[in-house]
Amino acid sequence: xxVAVRVIPCLDVDAGRxxxxxxxxxxxxxxxxxxxxxxxxxxxADELTFLDVTASxxxxxxxxxxxxxxxxxxxxxxxxxxxxRSVEDVDRLLRAGADKVGINTAAVLRPELLGEAARRFxxxxxxxxxxxxxxxxxxxxxxxxxxxxxxxxxxGTGIDAVEWAKRGQDLGVGEILLNSMDADGxxxxxDLRMIAAVRKAVTVPVIASGGAGKVExxxxxxxxxxxxxxxxSVFHFGDLRISEVKQAMKNAGLEIR
Amino acid sequence: MPRIVVLDYGSGNLRSxxxxxxxxxxxxxxTSDFKAALDADGLVVPGVGAFxxxxxxxxxxxxxxxxxxxxxxxxxxxxxxxxxxxMFDEGxxxxxxxxxxxxxxxTVEQLKADVLPxxxxxxxxxxxxxxxxxxxxxxxxxxxxxxxxxxxxxxPDSEHPGNSPIRPPVVTWAHHGEDFVAAVENGxxxxxxxxxxxxxxxxxxxxxxxxxxxxxx
Numbered sequence: 001x002x003v004a005v006r007v008i009p010c011l012d013v014d015a016g017r018x019x020x021x022x023x024x025x026x027x028x029x030x031x032x033x034x035x036x037x038x039x040x041x042x043x044x045a046d047e048l049t050f051l052d053v054t055a056s057x058x059x060x061x062x063x064x065x066x067x068x069x070x071x072x073x074x075x076x077x078x079x080x081x082x083x084x085r086s087v088e089d090v091d092r093l094l095r096a097g098a099d100k101v102g103i104n105t106a107a108v109l110r111p112e113l114l115g116e117a118a119r120r121f122x123x124x125x126x127x128x129x130x131x132x133x134x135x136x137x138x139x140x141x142x143x144x145x146x147x148x149x150x151x152x153x154x155x156g157t158g159i160d161a162v163e164w165a166k167r168g169q170d171l172g173v174g175e176i177l178l179n180s181m182d183a184d185g186x187x188x189x190x191d192l193r194m195i196a197a198v199r200k201a202v203t204v205p206v207i208a209s210g211g212a213g214k215v216e217x218x219x220x221x222x223x224x225x226x227x228x229x230x231x232x233s234v235f236h237f238g239d240l241r242i243s244e245v246k247q248a249m250k251n252a253g254l255e256i257r
Numbered sequence: 258m259p260r261i262v263v264l265d266y267g268s269g270n271l272r273s274x275x276x277x278x279x280x281x282x283x284x285x286x287x288t289s290d291f292k293a294a295l296d297a298d299g300l301v302v303p304g305v306g307a308f309x310x311x312x313x314x315x316x317x318x319x320x321x322x323x324x325x326x327x328x329x330x331x332x333x334x335x336x337x338x339x340x341x342x343x344m345f346d347e348g349x350x351x352x353x354x355x356x357x358x359x360x361x362x363x364t365v366e367q368l369k370a371d372v373l374p375x376x377x378x379x380x381x382x383x384x385x386x387x388x389x390x391x392x393x394x395x396x397x398x399x400x401x402x403x404x405x406x407x408x409x410x411x412x413p414d415s416e417h418p419g420n421s422p423i424r425p426p427v428v429t430w431a432h433h434g435e436d437f438v439a440a441v442e443n444g445x446x447x448x449x450x451x452x453x454x455x456x457x458x459x460x461x462x463x464x465x466x467x468x469x470x471x472x473x474x
Contacts, residue, residue: 002432002433003378003379003401005377006378071276072276075273075276075277075280075454075456075458075460075461076400076457094270095272097270097272099273099455119307121306122305122307124306124374124376124402124403124404125306174374175374175376203371203373204372204374205372205374205376205377227372257378
């Protein structure tokens, strides 16, 4: 039997509390990340992702505490991303109990960070988080038509998103978290074309993110090439249960845990 | 309560192993202390990242000698992930060949698969007579994250004992692109390529089995 498709709930965490907004604005506070993590674990989540959306450095220490407390009681893999700027940041998160660390903006500013982190801690724990969008009209197009954004999707970079994923792999990352900023928050389904394009470009696992609205969206993302599927708000606000998503994938003939 | 040492040689997420073992009733210490590691009822050798880096770290705390001495006395050792890989003769990563602890013959090399690392929950094929997988259904999944593995088992095993005069190891296999060794149970030395400490209740059962029926035996 092949490895199961992973279903990964993502918790956006600000100053130690779970939030999630539509297109990253209009954040809604809704709970304790440790409790949420344990609930998702009990519901059959295959991994968990925390995205630290905290702005201030004071609250980064809070995040480490959240990671530590989560790892005390949750025995499935935990990825933490958001605000990771250096090898030392990666080290602190891994020591607190994270299994994988996602890097986004800092890698765009200094791609060598990916290689340094992968060499020191191993490829398996370094995730390149790619927030990609269609290049806005009037700006210089990229070969694939998608560009990398930073700062939670607010800033375009002009870097081709598909080439960037490939570069990340070449630098040693063990996984690509591909988040469509076009689809994020729309609940219209994952960006299947973008998933397929990145899948063709890399051989590391690809986690599809952004746009999940109904259970049928998930097997479609896998058919497009995703190895794992990530969603935040549909799980967080109870629109979908993890078990429902897994059943839909099983019905589509996919291996699930 | 069995006293377990998780060997701290600078590799990876030691706290997960510590917490998972505590959850199933062990008295756990994370240390690189030579005497503590020798004296414990059970020694866990974790490991993530590169084979060469793990071997270097292990040597720096005299790990191969600790492991060798324990096994010579029939004292249980459990290797996890790269902690399993280093029990073999050698690892080959990116063309670099590194000598392992040599407890088992064989080479750790890159898996032939379309997508690497092999990351996620997979099933294993445990033979009859396995202690680690006792009480677990055949469709139980465990969390793997690795690109390298042992693709050929070079000794007799419980399924192919030949005319071996010794009790052959119990070898459990998994598949990602091709078959590879997912776990070995060989007297006092046991090892898993997957992460029991990250495999939820199924992983807890494997650790419980190790504690009760290998360490406790």
